[in-house]
Amino acid sequence: MRDELLRLLSTENPEIDFTASDELVDDGVLDSLTIVSLIGTLSMEYGIDIPYEEIVPENFNSIDAMAAMVERLRA
Amino acid sequence: MTYLSIIFISFFIITALCYYIFPKRIRWCVLLIAGMVFYLHAGYDKFLIVIATSLVVWLASGAMALQYRKAEGEIAGQEAGGKEKAALLAKYKRKCRNFILVPTLCLIVGMLAYCKFGEMLADALWQIFSFYISWDVIVPLGISYYTFSSVGYLLDVYWKKGKHVDNYFKFALCVLYFPQIVQGPIARYNRLEKELFIEHPFDYKQICFGIQLMLYGYAKKMILADRLALYTSRVFGNLQSYEGLVILIAVLASAFQLYMDFSGCMDIVRGASQIFGVTLDRNFDHPFFSTSTAEFWRRWHITLGTWFKDYVYMPVAVSKWLIKLITKIRNKFGKEAAKVVNTVIPLVIVWLLTGIWHGTGWNYVAWGVYYGTIIICATVFAAQYRKLGEKLHIDMTTRTYRRFQMVRTFFVFAGGRLITAPGTLADTWTAVKQMFGSFNPWIFWDGTLYGMGLDYKDWCVVVIGLLLVHRISIFQEKGSVREAVARRNIVLRWLIYYGALFAIVIFGMYGPGYNASDFIYGNF
Structure with a gap:
């Protein structure tokens, strides 16, 4: 799941190195515009609804956190 | 009160x-x-x-x-x-x-x-x-x-x-x-x-710091904002009587006036709160150092911007109806079109609401459309803009280019003031017509500029004051000015304190019969 997600997001956003940090949001690598675009990609690709309470920095700070969130929402 | x-x-x-x-x-x-x-x-x-x-x-x-x-x-x-x-x-x-x-x-x-x-x-x-x-x-x-x-x-x-x-x-x-x-x-x-x-x-230190911040806020408001208000209210109140550079200077002055007024008030508020040991959220982070309009709005009235981001922009951007819409658009027109729609719709809603929040007239709706259009275009065409820079061999990393971006951002902000400061859209149109109707640089030496609420000495106070605030802002970007002052010897320290206090007493806009004008953002 993690590798698949990394491939998908890296293709969609080639300018971002998703493995550069474990605090992508807190370090300012991902801003609100990018997060919105990521949410759109994840929702469309995996057919999930990401409720607003899931949109917290902890769920987007690393590729592992994003993969965990997608798996949780697909369950 | x-x-x-x-x-x-x-x-x-x-x-x-x-x-x-x-x-x-x-x-x-x-x-x-x-x-x-x-x-x-x-x-x-x-x-x-x-x-x-x-x-x-x-x-x-x-x-x-x-x-x-x-x-x-x-x-x-x-x-x-x-x-x-x-x-x-x-x-x-x-x-x-x-x-x-x-x-x-x-x-x-x-x-x-x-x-x-x-x-x-x-x-x-x-x-x-x-x-x-x-x-x-x-x-x-x-x-x-x-x-x-x-x-x-x-x-x-x-x-x-x-x-x-x-x-x-x-x-x-x-x-x-x-x-x-x-x-x-x-x-x-x-x-x-x-x-x-x-x-x-x-905490003695916190109380001293709080008083200093309050004094700085009072100085910004009473020496600069209220002084500039005399000129801007006179010009915007009689637009038909003025033209050319008089109006251009009023627009630029009103941009500085608003910053000194609002950020001065925030300094008073945060300083007062610091005396109780309570740290309030920052509302300003030297917005005039911004290199883009989007950055400007992340540094100006920060708590309003983050409020709109958290409670309007993000919920709209991730809402089911918008995700459904962008899925349809992606299937029909491709990924890029879906990305554009995903960016544009929430920003349009945010900027229309921001405009209405600032005022009820049509000029505030126009103001929201103005900023929304600039920010959306900058976001959507960011890649093209970068490519254009490369084609023209413009090095966007130099200090000079950064300064150019800051000046450009300031003029965008002043453009926003031109939409709201005159009062109504009709007044804005009058201001634009009068401003471009003539070129009159002689106002600087024939005394015209010094007979409209502010005399020559007042303008000197304004210019020196703005330069001082600019200098202090540069220091603040690098570290805490108040910590730096606290490290100085007692004589210099108290000279600075008394200097600030006397500056307010001597140059502050008040006196018999004077009523300090209300804060601009106090009517919301």
Whole structure:
């Protein structure tokens, strides 16, 4: 799941190195515009609804956190 | 009770003395009583409205917290997991949304809309149907600020991103905390609660720093903003009589006036709060150093920007209807088109609302469209802009280019002032026509410029003052100016303190019969 997600997001956003940090949001690598675009990609690709309470920095700070969130929402 | 009045300063000193005389654990009660007195001074009817509003919001958040506790109890009782748990939570969430959240939001936002548009509606009824209603709208002090804070608080509790404040009186203090009630910053009650209810010890250094920040704020407001206001109000009040550079200077002056006025007030508010040991959210981060309009709005009125981001932009951007729409667009027109729509729709909504928040006239709608268009174009065409720079061999990393970007951003901001400062859209059009109607550089030496509210000495004070604020801002970007001053020897330190105080006394705009003009952002 993690590798698949990394491939998908890296293709969609080639300018971002998703493995550069474990605090992508807190370090300012991902801003609100990018997060919105990521949410759109994840929702469309995996057919999930990401409720607003899931949109917290902890769920987007690393590729592992994003993969965990997608798996949780697909369950 | 304006922050510039003697009555406020006396009230503040008495409150600060009482605050430190009483034991630490009940100091928050002193602030609550002070908040009530401050608000009662504005009118008991307004006080009753704010108390009723805070009670409704508190009861609603308590009811939602109770529903969520029930849901957790039911989940634990049934040992539910996975989809069953999600379905149970969704059931309670729906209940919260339909029966608590939406009615409460309608009520408090409706009150804000009534206060903002009540008179406009009465005028419209009169013009359309010749039907006159005597509409005496009571506008509670700081209604925009506490309404926005309350909406944020309710949504946070609903989304389980924030907690319900158990004690009503503590919640009432978050709403009525007097340093921030008039002009913000827009508080996040859960964050403010943590600041207000820590037991703050007496800290001499914090008190000195608080007084210094207040003095700096008073200097910005009384020496610069109120001085510039004399010129801008004269020009914008008689647009037909002026032309060319007189109007251009008024537009630029009004940009500086607004910054000195609003950021000066924020310095007074944050300084006053620091004296109580309470740190408020920053509302300004040297916006004139921004290299783009989007960055400018991340550094200007920060708490309003983050409020719109958290409670409008993000919820709209990730809403089901928008995701469905962009999925359709992606399937039909491709990924790039879907990305553009995903960016544009939430930004359009945010900027229209931001415009309406700032004022009720059509010029504020135009102002929202103006900023929305600039920010959307900058976001959507960012890649093309970068490519154009490369083709033209422009090095966008140099200091000179950065300075060019800062000046460009300032002029964009001044353009925004041209839309709102003259008063109406018709006035803006007059200002534009008059401004481009002639070129009159001789106003600088034939005395014209010095006979419109400000004389030559006043302009010197303005220019020197602006340069000083610019210098201080550069220092602030690198570190704390107050820490740097505190490290100086006692003679130099006190020279700086007395210098600041005397500057306000000598150059401040007041005197017999003078009424310090209200803060521009105090009417929201």
